[in-house]
Amino acid sequence: MENFHGTTIVCVKKNNQVAMAGDGQVTLGHTAIKHTAKKVRKIYGDKVMVGFAGATADAMTLFDKFEAKLEEFRGNLSRASVELARDWRTDRVLRRLEALLAVADSESMFLISGSGDVLEPDDNVIAIGSGGSFAQAAAKALSKYSDLSAEDVVKESMKIASEICIYTNENTTVEVLNINE
DSSP: OOOOOOOOOEEETTTTEEEEEEEEEEETTTEEESSOOEEEEEEEETEEEEEEEEEEEHHHHHHHHHHHHHHHHOOOHHHHHHHHHHHHOOOOTGGGEEEEEEEEEESSSEEHHHHHHHHSSSSSEEEEETTHHHHOOOOOOOOHHHHOHHHHHHHHHHHHHHHHHHTSSOEEEEEEEETTO
């Protein structure tokens, strides 16, 4: 069986807003088989956003594990991220999962990987997936050189990525956290 490929997730914090967007395309080999997948979600009482790139079943497992970590550490995003990465790297079953997570709340954002990485960007922009580098470049430029809101930056970044990456489409899901709500 061929592997599922591709996705683009981008997250931006700008002014009083954090926004995360993900495309809706699911690909099997060289064929797009779904166009409206939802790869970005709000969890923990709509206070945390999570986006995934990778195998869908693996990502759903990681969503559940991450949400449990958030509950365990009472919403502490940093601690939940580190503990998930530790478990992901050391657990015999979890370490076989092939996915990346982008997570954010009103204060922080992280990229979490199965190799134990918990990376916090220097510039309030994070992106993952096959079109992640395209979306990240666009988001950095739009954040720095425009007056667009975080929501509009992720929308435009996803549009640009979808024009370049064959594994990314324009059917995006956007989630927004307004800071000081």
